[in-house]
Amino acid sequence: MTSEKIIEVKNLVKKFGSFVANDNLSFDVHRGEIFGFLGANGAGKTTALRILSGLSKPTSGDVSVAGYDIYRHAEKVKRQIGYMCQKFSLYEDLTVAENIMLYGGIYGLPKKLIVEKTTELLESLDFTAYHKRIIGGLPLGMRQKLAFAVAILHDPDIVFLDEPTGGVDPITRRQFWEMIYKASAEGITVFVTTHYMDEAEYCDRVSIMSEGRIVAIDSPAGLKSKYQSRSVQDVFVKIARASNNNRV
Amino acid sequence: MHIFRDVRTLVILFGIPAAQIIIFGYAVRTDIKNAGIAVLDRSKDEISSALVSRLESSDFFILSKNLETETQIDRSFKEGDIKAILIFEDNFGKRLLGEGAAKVEIIADGSEPNVANLVTSYTRAIINDYMIDLNKAEAGSYMAVEPEVKMYYNPNLESQYMFVPGVMTIILVLICALMTSVTITREKEFGTMEVLLVSPLKPIQIILGKVTPYFILSVVDVIVILFLSWLVFDIPVKGSLLLLMLESMLYIMLGLSLGIMISTLSKTMQQAMFISLLGLMLPTIILSGFIFPVEYMPWVYRFLSPVIPPRWFIIIVKDIMIKGTSFAFVWKETLILIFMTLVFITISTLTFKKRLV
Numbered sequence: 276m277t278s279e280k281i282i283e284v285k286n287l288v289k290k291f292g293s294f295v296a297n298d299n300l301s302f303d304v305h306r307g308e309i310f311g312f313l314g315a316n317g318a319g320k321t322t323a324l325r326i327l328s329g330l331s332k333p334t335s336g337d338v339s340v341a342g343y344d345i346y347r348h349a350e351k352v353k354r355q356i357g358y359m360c361q362k363f364s365l366y367e368d369l370t371v372a373e374n375i376m377l378y379g380g381i382y383g384l385p386k387k388l389i390v391e392k393t394t395e396l397l398e399s400l401d402f403t404a405y406h407k408r409i410i411g412g413l414p415l416g417m418r419q420k421l422a423f424a425v426a427i428l429h430d431p432d433i434v435f436l437d438e439p440t441g442g443v444d445p446i447t448r449r450q451f452w453e454m455i456y457k458a459s460a461e462g463i464t465v466f467v468t469t470h471y472m473d474e475a476e477y478c479d480r481v482s483i484m485s486e487g488r489i490v491a492i493d494s495p496a497g498l499k500s501k502y503q504s505r506s507v508q509d510v511f512v513k514i515a516r517a518s519n520n521n522r523v
Numbered sequence: 524m525h526i527f528r529d530v531r532t533l534v535i536l537f538g539i540p541a542a543q544i545i546i547f548g549y550a551v552r553t554d555i556k557n558a559g560i561a562v563l564d565r566s567k568d569e570i571s572s573a574l575v576s577r578l579e580s581s582d583f584f585i586l587s588k589n590l591e592t593e594t595q596i597d598r599s600f601k602e603g604d605i606k607a608i609l610i611f612e613d614n615f616g617k618r619l620l621g622e623g624a625a626k627v628e629i630i631a632d633g634s635e636p637n638v639a640n641l642v643t644s645y646t647r648a649i650i651n652d653y654m655i656d657l658n659k660a661e662a663g664s665y666m667a668v669e670p671e672v673k674m675y676y677n678p679n680l681e682s683q684y685m686f687v688p689g690v691m692t693i694i695l696v697l698i699c700a701l702m703t704s705v706t707i708t709r710e711k712e713f714g715t716m717e718v719l720l721v722s723p724l725k726p727i728q729i730i731l732g733k734v735t736p737y738f739i740l741s742v743v744d745v746i747v748i749l750f751l752s753w754l755v756f757d758i759p760v761k762g763s764l765l766l767l768m769l770e771s772m773l774y775i776m777l778g779l780s781l782g783i784m785i786s787t788l789s790k791t792m793q794q795a796m797f798i799s800l801l802g803l804m805l806p807t808i809i810l811s812g813f814i815f816p817v818e819y820m821p822w823v824y825r826f827l828s829p830v831i832p833p834r835w836f837i838i839i840v841k842d843i844m845i846k847g848t849s850f851a852f853v854w855k856e857t858l859i860l861i862f863m864t865l866v867f868i869t870i871s872t873l874t875f876k877k878r879l880v
Contacts, residue, residue: 360718366715381724435721
């Protein structure tokens, strides 16, 4: 992990009509770190992630991703990032191998490289036996692992994961996080949203969002000592309570 | 109670039967009104002109042209606003009075078999009527006009001549609009669209990638339909095959852009299917003039019909296939189709952009 900033966000605001989804967010993400984006449902995590990955445009504020300004160089940003969303995002009626080929093709990887990567990837996932299976027939955990592998197929600088482990069993979640660690070790920055607080413990740094604002940002250990809690879960509950009290 | 909560289902439940009854009730009319006719009067005597004015004074016909020679017949039909031509033989009145019999030829535009049938039988009825009056006036005499009916373009008045262009029009719009809208909304629903949008691909590349296969499939469809109609029904393409193919491609493009527009407006696959099926199927069948001639529908339908793309394509196909016209006669329809395609594409890009912001 270096101190080089790969994502810089300053005063990001996103409004939907009169509803403020992201209220003046400012934060940085460093190259190679695993950055957790926590918050209750509707706190604005997904909105922020969509802006960072170019799916949505901010109302105001400065955002740069992988060294490019997202307003002026949206296309260049897109080449540097991988993305995996809440919903399953591979083609269910294609086989495992066909999906890998397709995404490799979309990112313009040379054919030889795609074939190489496919074999490598199938082996590392233990999927070789399944490569001709239609995706639709595979269990969710396997599909999510494959979706992640596909999202980093083109060696992006950053990969955005939007609640990647929703509805997945604990063992697969564990394996999934091993994949994330591996990607991080290879120098890929991982930006992950989640509402599983135990997963937050795996991150290098986490930010906690509530009602469109970032209320805390630090390493899990730092958060725990600051809020005098035993786990990030407790930190989260304390923060949520505090913001509830503020409202009343 | 739940069913009343869901307004959309309610609308479908009550709205559709009501709409269908109204549409079918009014649209399925088999009478004609103000059909354009032309007259080629070789005799120009009292009786022939009296007969023409009798036709004119009925609500059914409007005399839109007087022809001088037979060479004008083909051109008048190709221009499209004339449904039938009456030809009075030389000395029509003299023969009728002298020999008690005279001939009149009724030539109808057989590319629209239903209309042709109606027009000829109405004309005959009016001529008969006139003869009865005439016989009464000249007590004791018996005179008869023998109408000789001919069908231009389609001598046996076969209904395939109408169905082939109609089926082509409907199939194309269905395949194109339905399939594109469903496939694109499917991507949206499954989340694959987001991944594509995040990728370096430009939106236009994504859309083209989705749409190109359907374009190719539809062109193949056109070829199959034309081939079958030639093989099975013996309907050759009278006009330029190249022109017909180009026009079909334009129409396919229109269908595809319509599908794209539907997909940008709808959130789910079911919604897209509903819009495509209900929004396109029924109006296409009824208002395009495929089965029922649009000219004689109540004004609401005549007003709505031009908005429907198939209406124009069906004219183009009929003209090229059956009448064998050249581009000079269909450029107006072509222009309308191009304009509609552009409108659909503009609407889709606008809504697409709005969604992204």
